[in-house]
Amino acid sequence: MDKAVNDGSDRGERPVRGEGPYRDEASARGEGPYRGEASARGDGVWSGSWVAERLGVALVGDDTLTDLLGLALRRNPKRAHLLVSNVLGKHVPQSPSVVYGAGFTLGRRVRDLLGAAGARTAVVLGYAETATGLGHAVADGLGDAPYLHSTRRPVPGAARAGGFEESHSHATSHLLLPEDPALLAGDGPLVLVDDEFSTGNTVLNTIRALHERFPRDRYVVVALVDLRSAADQGRLTDFAAGTGARIDLVAAARGTLRLPAGVLENGQALVAAHERAAAGDPARGERGAPSGAGDGRIARVDLSWPAGVPDGGRHGFTAAHRRRLEAALPAMGARLAGALPPGARRVLVLGCEELMYAPLRLARELERLVPAADVRFSTTTRSPVLAVDDPGYAIRTRLVFPAHDDPADGPGERYTYNVAGGDFDAVLAVVDSTADTPALHAPGGLLARLAQHTPHVLLAVVPSYVPAAPPACERPAMLSEPLRGPAFSSYAPDEVGWLLQDLSDVTLEAPTEEREEAIQRGGAHYAESLPVEYQPSERYQALFHAALEESAARIAHAVGVVTETVLAERSPRPVLVSLARAGTPVGVLMRRWARHRHGLDLPHYAVSIVRGRGIDANALRWLAGRHDPRDVVFVDGWTGKGAITRELAAALREFEEAEGVTGFDPEIAVLADPGSCVRTYGTREDFLIPSACLNSTVSGLISRTVLRADLVGPHDYHGAKFYRELAGADVSTTFLDAVSARFDEVTDAVGAAAKELLSADRTPTWEGWAAVERISEEYGIHDVNLVKPGVGETTRVLLRRVPWKILARAGAGPDLDHVRLLAGQRGVPVEEVTGLPYTCVGLIHPQYTRGATGADGKAVAV
Template identity: 65%
Template structure:
């Protein structure tokens, strides 16, 4: 099959996808070579009536990746033939339409396998700290272009510059670019490379005149050349035709049928590899991408029905017949190359096509003689380029022709685009895609941030760089996909000290509690049985609370949220929230574990990591429960002015400190009981200057030696098993904006009262709630335990621990918590003399 036959393949049949406009508006593309490459549609744009729709660009028309890549690569070869093999050009592509095309031209210019010319494309996404070169595109829907090379010398030198666009219509954009660049980076030779050159004789004269005025040579290389013939009054006639067709079609509301399952796929994108040419892309970058493509395609294939390796059949059945890899606006090249690699991986039994979303509004007509047959409209989800407006995906929905339907769609976005609007129920792009196919995969590529390159895996972190997360099973007993630990592994460092020794050092001001670790408590057989009984009794209540807090987060923050649990008590809750989102909505939420230390704040290197890969406003910090609210206050203070939302989500809020919670009941959360053996075998976090450098995450230990007693997965699975029995009304109730959700900090007031009544005079030594009381009995030097009258039945484990350690239990009235643990104040009195505390 020839390229031309492939171009005219399934999507257009034997009808030229421009006949509809040609017959009604009398817009003509007389040259056969131009008609082979283009179709016609009508714009919703007052500057131009018609839209030339490329059949080989992969923007509006899903096309075979080898056709898209081949068209650009051959264009690059033609430019190399013009320039000669010794030339070292800089290639510049235009956003958004030609970003991928420019990449392919740069590849074709390279002259051989594994080579490419230097490449940069314009962007509409500004980046602070990089000086921009700006120019305008008059006829475009979005006119302003920015050039943002990470290397300030990227555009310099005296070699030729190759300007790549899909369509050279008047040439004004190219001349604007040359004018903007030539005064700052003068050179003698410019080459314009385009798939089609439709300039008029008058436009060509302007080109020649501009070249003469600047004293430069401007050549044009095009795959096809021919003028577009426009009738008199085309703008007015086109607008009238659009209005008439929209009236005829009426307001089409898609039926709300069942949504296809959604799976987030971790591609394993190479660390430090740019996602494209927004800030520059080199031959070395291309070589790294080539090397990584097969493994990334394998990860995608394994998530498709029938895509398991070695012929293993997945539960989804046979391999999909038609797969679309859909890119995101300027992100074209990486999805294109992934589509090509996926096509090779799936083989002849499947047809893989490629296209991307766009900013351009245009009329759609479900007719084989019209280039844009269907359109999915959705809110913009790109940041920070544009948080407003609508975006479009053309020819993705099948329309009236079922043979055009895709069995699976792989959406590839960068992490700037993985924001809440992408996940908006019913309206976001993901749900729009899930309504027109059988399965959707979401693959997120880390957007390249100049000056914030990441080291290769395992490499030491140089000053200013960011370390890589830790994953199970190498660190923790949790599965790698359940949580990314933003921690430094201190497993080989001796950090434990006897509890009484630690308590004295902490209270006398000689040490901070995060500078050492308590000896890991080994529960007795009786206490292990008590844990199992408590888990059996509370798993259902826990599942309900997990559902409530997750639904609240999704309703208020959108489905593009990123979970950042506070290690370690928050980590099991974050895993459970992630599991609920997958179970109830088919979405895989990114989940990280980060350290926060009372009195010293949150891990700022972890914040840098999160901000480097996600929109800070999408990050939701998660904890297990609130006591008096000290960590809630610590988090709010630490995040002030960072762009992160300080509003924390917790499973249980007995202290009434937050507005996003699963329950405010003070009951036993089993993960509060067993320390590391119910938290992935990970210690509490450590912050000590001799161990944690300025570019390190906070530290923690992985207690591999405790694996025989690990019940972390059992705890998670027991609660997850109750998900099907959670009330269907949870989602609606969670989204309700009730006054009862507002925090009143009644827990803090109670703690202050208890501190005064018992002569402690330090709220830090009063640990309210079942979870905090349990931790006092396990890790600190407890003095007394206060139990609310009537709550004794649910506190058997507290009584058991207190009995084991010889701690008296007092039953009291008017306690807002089920119980409160009091830390022994003797060290405080000895240290300060005035009843105060140095903690």
């Protein structure tokens, strides 16, 4: 099956009891490899029946599936239900041999699938936080495969090799931080491991992001359970065909999760009702009252962890690391066994969020050395789940405590489940040194909470692995000074300085259809080429000028409000740094307002930011060398779903960690914020900003920015082109002058609006992101990058991409005249819909294929 998806169904791989992937020494002891802790304390009732009965959720499959999984409810606005694995070692305390055996045997199946040659060149990637231990065990089963897991913990000095989004998760952003930058760059198979494969969105997002940078011929997706619908299975097949790579699937069990209509709302209501009932009863969800048996002291156990061996796969774990750890495990296990209280019958080894593999291996060693004790393993988590003390519910109890590992998302609650009421004689908490903080030991911290429910609490600390610092790079003594007009751009030299390199002599343009196909197939990043510049018809140019006349005062008002907000809240003398190129006309207008109303001559620069690649670090270095980063205000034209807002925040965190430069504020100032993604804006209305109607001819004749390895070196700014040959069609200054001419007439209104805005609650709601996710699912796109919300983004779709259809808010007026004209010229349907939070949304088909044609002979998406 070349270049296709293989799910193993034709090989009879569905596991059966007694012959499946969990046979190990636990089975030999007669424990039964599928026995979940919650079920063991009950009466044999399936630990998903409570949710199934109340919400109508159905888990359809054989006994293997229901033995592997229970159900619970979580506090998550994106997904109400939680599939609770009985063999993952996250929420349900389980025999460490069963947990490790589940992953190890899946790894053996992958090794058989790939053959000896494929197994030798494979790399395994696990998902944070639930599958970090599972992925590591799969890598062990595969043989000598190196292992890396994604992380939600930024690490100072660690360079980011990529990242992706897990849209349904409680915490969505994943980072990839390998110590060896070549780890993901090989051409061998990439094995992606997650605990469940429910829709396939996360895997698709991962492969799409990695294939763009590190294309390869083969991927293997591994999960404990595969619950995809028939439609989702077909989507992965189509995706594999589009990338030209083969994608295989290996799962321990398969089935279907059937969700009735309204399950999200009904689940949230059920959670709310139970939490209201528990509000007056702090002990609810912690079976019985705390024992208070602990004496308040925590006994530390010195592991003597081998120096240089990583605590897990956050930065990569090699075959050499594996051999050293295996050699050290017996001695570390003996130290733990010697620290247990005499006669301990039941012992829990508790890992810490992403730190699953090291505690799991220690627990398995303890299980081997102390056969008389019932040793169990589970891990703390950041996922908020409702606890219900019922045999038919998978999460019987929960403990709540403050985060103690200096998380990127700030202080918050963390949880451990099914530990209270577990009758453990001792709990051994295993954390890495980063998480061994005062918060861990504080009253109400994890250790204190555990001491309320067990007479003995032990603590073992694994040293957090610190990647080796790369060799110091030689940097040029001085970065280039900004480019300025008229040599670069048609703007006056004092209006803006471009922190870019001039690529005007390089041919970068490609036909729109060709670019679209290359981008969606993963063969090219959108910033590696340029679309052919759209040259407007006379009718379209007339539309632009009419729109400018109609909206100039409205834009002037928004410019004034955002500038006054910046001066009042951010800095009395801000340094404006626009995100090229849509932000640059706005930055020029803000500079003009500050000079016109306050006599301020503000510095203004334009820099490049690229989705998926971050902001130009050399431009940041230049800015930090000449200005106080605290004065820098990043400026953009408008927000859509907020992707650039997120990209900027992540890029600045990475720059701060790598360079040690602090002070850059990731909060973008925008003219319009229809997506409710930022706090600093001129308006949150979605209306026509005429600078969105055109490309370079309204942006100083500058192209989109370019980032390509053969053109942009490590010491270069990102690039762009100056289209001098389009000077005859240039309306950049016309646009600026038309808006600036209306400043005086809107001054009073701006003052009142800015005063009101400064006292208002402007907390972003991210409703735009939620709307985009909903539209993506409703229209079967399943990739938020192909949904472009708002008038500005929709115009870009029509000018630069291959559009599928346009969604227009019912009754939208002249703001959409240019959209309707462009759509008509390209044969793109405009569909009016009700309840749209934006004036319009542009959709790009996720599987565009050049050469397919419609009845009119034009290329279409298929």
